[in-house]
Amino acid sequence: MKKKKILQRAVTYYRSHMWCSLLVSIFGMIFIIAMILLGYMKSKYYQYLLDTTYESEKVMIESVNKNIENQMESFIDLGANIAVEDRLVQEIENYVQAGKTNPYASKLMRTTLKSTTYGSGSITGVAVVEEDGLLAQFSREEVGTEKVKGIWDENNQDEIISLFQKMKQHNETGLLPRYIIVNGANEHLNVSGRGVLHIAFPIKNGYNYKHMKYMIIVSYYSQPISALLKQLSQGGKR
Numbered sequence: 643m644k645k646k647k648i649l650q651r652a653v654t655y656y657r658s659h660m661w662c663s664l665l666v667s668i669f670g671m672i673f674i675i676a677m678i679l680l681g682y683m684k685s686k687y688y689q690y691l692l693d694t695t696y697e698s699e700k701v702m703i704e705s706v707n708k709n710i711e712n713q714m715e716s717f718i719d720l721g722a723n724i725a726v727e728d729r730l731v732q733e734i735e736n737y738v739q740a741g742k743t744n745p746y747a748s749k750l751m752r753t754t755l756k757s758t759t760y761g762s763g764s765i766t767g768v769a770v771v772e773e774d775g776l777l778a779q780f781s782r783e784e785v786g787t788e789k790v791k792g793i794w795d796e797n798n799q800d801e802i803i804s805l806f807q808k809m810k811q812h813n814e815t816g817l818l819p820r821y822i823i824v825n826g827a828n829e830h831l832n833v834s835g836r837g838v839l840h841i842a843f844p845i846k847n848g849y850n851y852k853h854m855k856y857m858i859i860v861s862y863y864s865q866p867i868s869a870l871l872k873q874l875s876q877g878g879k880r
Contacts, residue, residue, distance in 0.1 A: 706870050709870050710867060710870050713866050713867060713870070714867075716764075717764070717839070717841060717860075717862050718819075718821060718841060720761060720762050720764070720765060720860065720862075721821065721841050721843050721858070721860035722821070722843060723761070724758045724761075724768065724843070724858060724860060725843035725844065725845055725857075725858055726846070727758065729754065730754060730755075730758060730845075730858075731845060731846070733750065733751055733754040734751070734770055734777070734778075734845070734856055736750070737750070737751040737777075737778065738772075738777070742777070742778075748778070751770075751778045752778065752780050755768045755769075755770070755778060755779065755780035756780045759780070759782060764862050764863055764866065765782075765860060765861070765862055766781060766782050766783065766793070766838055766861050766862060766863050767779060767780060767781035767782065767783075767792060767793045767838075767860075767861040768780055768858055768859070768860055768861070769792070769793065769794050769802075769858065769859040769861070770856055770857075770858055771802050771805070771806050771842075771856065771857050771858070771859060772806070772855060772856055773803070773806055773807075773810075773855070774803070775799045775802050775803050775806075776794055776798075776799065776802055777856065779792040779793065779794055780792065781793050781861070793838060793840075793861050794859070802859075805822065805824060805842055805857075805859075806857060808822065809822055809842055809844055809854070809857050810844075810853075810854055813844045813851040813852065813854055814851075814852050814853075816851075816852075820843065820844055820851060821841050821842060821843050821844075822841070822842045823839075823840070823841055823842075824840035824841065824842055824859060837863070837864035837865060837868055838861045838862065838863065838864055839861070839862045839863075839864040839867060840859050840860070840861045840862075841859070841860055841862070842857055842858070842859045842860075843857060843858050843859075843860065844857045845857055845858060
């Protein structure tokens with residue numbers, strides 16, 4: 643009962659004083675303006691977050707792309723330098739002339755291929771290919787003594803022969819670049835889960851690349867590229 647009287651007095655006081663209505667109107671307008679500003683600020687802040695995230699992702703993608711480009715250029719430079727080594731070219735010719743079954747020539751050929759991998763820890767193997775298929779190869783992860791196991795085996799022969807023909811036709815046109823990035827044998831036969839990336843390079847026949855007789859396939863550990871691609875994947879999840 644007492645509460646009801648207090649409420650009635652408050653209502654009567656409100657109705658009898660104009661400033662109360664004016665004050666309520668002012669507070670009402672302030673509240674509406676505040677809500678409008680709050681909605682506006684939320685919208686702007688959300689857009690700011692989107693823009694910031696987009697810019698961060700853009701910078702990261704550009705950085706990763708540049709790093710991948712630099713890594714691939716490094717791989718290509720290494721392989722191109724191996725392909726023009728005079729010693730390698732001469733040893734291939736000696737190996738073919740001596741006969742592919744000649745033990746001494748085979749050992750010398752493998753030693754020569756092994757020496758080409760000394761220039762970089764990123765190279766896992768080098769293979770020499772002719773028109774009929776694999777001629778010789780060396781891999782850092784080879785196992786066994788009598789039957790060494792390299793990156794390429796009999797299961798890849800058709801692919802290798804096809805790649806050789808593709809390389810030969812490409813280099814007869816004189817178009818650049820001369821190398822071909824190879825799709826296939828992306829996991830090392832001796833090391834489960836060890837990813838590899840291959841780039842094929844032509845070997846000059848005399849003073850030019852027309853009517854080439856041999857090419858090399860340089861195999862690299864793909865971990866550096868995989869790590870960069872993983873950054874993109876993790877960035878997308880964030």
